[in-house]
Amino acid sequence: MNQSQTTEQLxxxxxxxxxxxxxxxxxxxxxRAEAGEIECPAPAEVANMHCHTFYSYNxxxxxxxxxxxxxxxxxxxxxxxVDFDVLDAVDEWLAAxxxxxxxxxxxxxxxxxxxxxxxxxxxxxxxxxVTYHMGIGFTSGAVPDSAAHIAEDLxxxxxxxxxxxxxxxxxxxxxxxxxxxxxxxxxxxxxVATERHMVFAYTQAAARLVPDPAAxxxxxxxxxxxxxxxxxxxxxxxxxxxxxxxxKRGGVGYVQPGPETFPSIEEFHELILACEALPCAAWLxxxxxxxxxxxxxxxxxxxKGVVALNVIPDRNWNIGDAETKRIKVQKLYxxxxxxxxxxxxxxxxTEMNSFGNKLMDDFGAPELAPVKDxxxxxxYFIHGHTVLQRHAGLGYQSAWAQAKLPTRKxxxxxxxxxxxxxxxxxxxxxxxxxxxxxxxPSDLLSQLTHKQE
Numbered sequence: 001m002n003q004s005q006t007t008e009q010l011x012x013x014x015x016x017x018x019x020x021x022x023x024x025x026x027x028x029x030x031x032r033a034e035a036g037e038i039e040c041p042a043p044a045e046v047a048n049m050h051c052h053t054f055y056s057y058n059x060x061x062x063x064x065x066x067x068x069x070x071x072x073x074x075x076x077x078x079x080x081x082v083d084f085d086v087l088d089a090v091d092e093w094l095a096a097x098x099x100x101x102x103x104x105x106x107x108x109x110x111x112x113x114x115x116x117x118x119x120x121x122x123x124x125x126x127x128x129x130v131t132y133h134m135g136i137g138f139t140s141g142a143v144p145d146s147a148a149h150i151a152e153d154l155x156x157x158x159x160x161x162x163x164x165x166x167x168x169x170x171x172x173x174x175x176x177x178x179x180x181x182x183x184x185x186x187x188x189x190x191x192v193a194t195e196r197h198m199v200f201a202y203t204q205a206a207a208r209l210v211p212d213p214a215a216x217x218x219x220x221x222x223x224x225x226x227x228x229x230x231x232x233x234x235x236x237x238x239x240x241x242x243x244x245x246x247x248k249r250g251g252v253g254y255v256q257p258g259p260e261t262f263p264s265i266e267e268f269h270e271l272i273l274a275c276e277a278l279p280c281a282a283w284l285x286x287x288x289x290x291x292x293x294x295x296x297x298x299x300x301x302x303x304k305g306v307v308a309l310n311v312i313p314d315r316n317w318n319i320g321d322a323e324t325k326r327i328k329v330q331k332l333y334x335x336x337x338x339x340x341x342x343x344x345x346x347x348x349x350t351e352m353n354s355f356g357n358k359l360m361d362d363f364g365a366p367e368l369a370p371v372k373d374x375x376x377x378x379x380y381f382i383h384g385h386t387v388l389q390r391h392a393g394l395g396y397q398s399a400w401a402q403a404k405l406p407t408r409k410x411x412x413x414x415x416x417x418x419x420x421x422x423x424x425x426x427x428x429x430x431x432x433x434x435x436x437x438x439x440x441p442s443d444l445l446s447q448l449t450h451k452q453e
Contacts, residue, residue, distance in 0.1 A: 007038060014066040015054065017189040019092065022065040029069060030099055041075035046363045047379035049080030049105055049136075050310060050349025053093070056083035056109075057194045059236075059355045064093035072100040076360060078379040078419075080105035080349065082134060085154040087275075088190050090141035094390070101424045105382040107136035107280070107347075108272075110154055111262045116300055118259070122290035123282055126249040127257055131290075133265060134280040134310050135272035136347050137382050139390035147274035150267055155192060157262065162193055165253040169202070172252040173220060176206045196353070199243045203234035221245045236355035269305045276389055276397040278382070280308040280347055285316055286331030294335060298342055307396070307408060308382070309339045310347045313375070314358055317367040329367055336371045343408035345416070346378035377416050384419030391432040394444075404441050414441050421448040 005028075013025035032038045051067050052058050062070065064081060071079040079102060081093045090106040097104035111130050114122065118129040143151045163180060170177040178184060178201050180193075187197045210216045213232055218225045221241055231238035247253040269279045281301045283291065290297055298309070316332040319325035339346055350358045363372055389395025396411055405411045422428050435444060 007032065011066075011069065014069055015061045015063045019189075022063055022092075026065045026069060026096055026099065033072070038073070040072050043077035043102075044075050045376060046076055046360055047078035047080075047376060048076060048349040048360050049078065049347045049379050049382060050082050050107075050312065050351055051079060052351060052353040053081050053083055053089040054189055055086055055088040055192065057196045057353050059196075059353055059357060060359075062352065063189070064089045065096045068093065068096035068100050068102055068104075070359065071097075071102050074360070076102070078103040078105075078383055080107060080136065080347070080379075080382065082107040082109050082136070082349075082351075084109050084194060085158045086190070086192050087138060087141040087143065087151065088192065090138050094139070094386075098424070098426075098429070103379075103383045103419065103424050105136060105347075105386045106138045107134055107277070108138070109134045109282070110268060111257075112265045112268050113257075113259050113262050114265060114297075114300070115259065117290050117297065120290040120293070121288040122297065123284035123288065125288070128290075129259070130257055130262065131265075132282045132284075133268060134282055134347070135268070135275070135277045136280045136308060136310075137278040137385045137389070137396065138275055139277075139386060139395070140275070143271065144274045147271045150263070150271040150274075153263065154271075158192065158194075161255075161261070162195070162198065164255060165195065165247055166198060168255075169198075169246055169253040172246070173202065173206075176202060176209050176216070178202060178205060195243060195247050196239070199239045199247070200234060202242060203238055207233040217242075240355070265301065265304050273305065273397060276395055278307050278385065278396055279305045280310050281306045281344075282310040283335050284312075285328050286335055287327070294338060298338065298344065302342065302344075307344065307411075308347055308378070309335070309344045310349075311335065311375075312351060313348055313361050313368060313371075314350055317365065318362075333370060336374050340374060343412055345381040345412050346374055347382055348375045348378060377412075380419030381412055381416040382419070384415035384417065384422065387422050387424075387429070387432060388415065388418050391429045392435050392437075394435070394437070400437060410441075414445070417445055418448065421445065 010025045010029050013021050016022055033040050053064050054061055081089050083089050087108055093106050094104055111124060112133045113129050114131055121128050122131040124130040124132060166178055166180055183201045184193045184197055185191050206213045206216055214225050214229045217228045245251055272279050316328045350361055385396045394400045401411060405414055
């Protein structure tokens with residue numbers, strides 16, 4: 001790599017599809033930071049534990065390495081990745097976070113079917129029984145042989161859904177048609193595409209293939225030409241319109257999902273637990289029929305193995321309409337209170353998989369003041385589990401934790417303390433590796449307290 005490359009050039013290379021290019025760029029940037037050539041602010045008491053990477057879809061193009069550098073240079077204390085249907089980012093992300101001394105976690109998200117709520121919408125609008133669902137606290141992207149078939153099934157299902165959508169939209173948009181292998185998969189680093197990749201590919205194809213893209217999209221989307229023209233050739237507004245009108249409910253590419261479309265909660269949990277990670281429910285905004293029965297839903301999911309709850313705060317308070325904002329802020333407070341009463345730590349973040357998503361929540365917003373402590377407790381909890389599992393084998397699902405910390409409440413408090421007491425440094429990780437496997441939790445915390453750097 002050219003020694004004369006600017007910081008801006010190296011930063012751009014962090015999101016290259018070539019992993020070797022990313023690794024070299026990150027190492028060089030970190031070397032400059034350690035030499036004092038790049039200033040990294042002291043980390044603030046903020047956390048974004050739900051960031052999609054380009055292994056599923058990041059609206060800003062961030063790779064795992066790119067996200068780690070963002071966190072370091074912006075002064076974020078904790079960050080976590082989550083990708084749809086794959087664990088491809090986990091190893092790169094955790095290695096990058098360790099290099100940059102950033103507290104981190106890693107996860108996966110999919111949609112699953114809950115037969116007990118088959119007649120009620122949960123957090124996937126217009127799709128009764130379907131829930132966005134997560135696993136958090138992974139320490140490796142490697143999946144044990146016992147669950148490898150589940151991980152492969154997630155990829156297979158995602159591809160099959162995409163091909164079905166593609167066939168329907170191709171027929172509607174002719175002569176603008178895509179070949180999945182040729183036009184869509186090259187937009188991804190490891191061959192796992194999403195609807196958003198297909199939308200971008202369609203907008204690019206239209207710009208190439210039709211003489212008047214404005215007239216084409218106006219006709220296909222039921223819009224006026226003057227509405228479309230400012231969006232060309234492929235603005236976020238055009239991409240959102242194409243996805244909404246063609247691929248979401250009511251669009252030509254949409255197929256109503258059923259019990260066989262997605263894995264069951266139990267099957268997804270089997271994968272998560274095989275990796276010694278944590279099943280995590282996801283909450284939208286409390287307004288659907290299913291989420292109006294949130295105590296019933298969470299009790300059901302806890303019985304199936306859920307130990308945490310994901311919340312995306314910004315869409316529940318940063319709202320223009322005053323009455324809608326009042327309702328959703330109250331729903332946010334209610335679900336945080338409910339989670340605390342059920343001993344479910346919170347995993348919060350901004351997603352970054354749609355244009356306009358923030359890079360970091362506004363933890364100074366007055367609306368978040370009543371729940372900020374719960375958000376940070378959850379972030380430290382999931383980081384604490386991650387580092388203790390990754391470097392000592394003593395995470396939340398370990399035999400040690402089951403014996404020494406018999407309740408969710410005890411585990412929550414313990415791992416949050418570990419997250420706070422363990423600096424994200426190489427020497428701290430080395431100390432974790434030297435811990436005796438028969439320590440009492442209080443003794444383990446005492447060792448961390450007395451050996452802080």
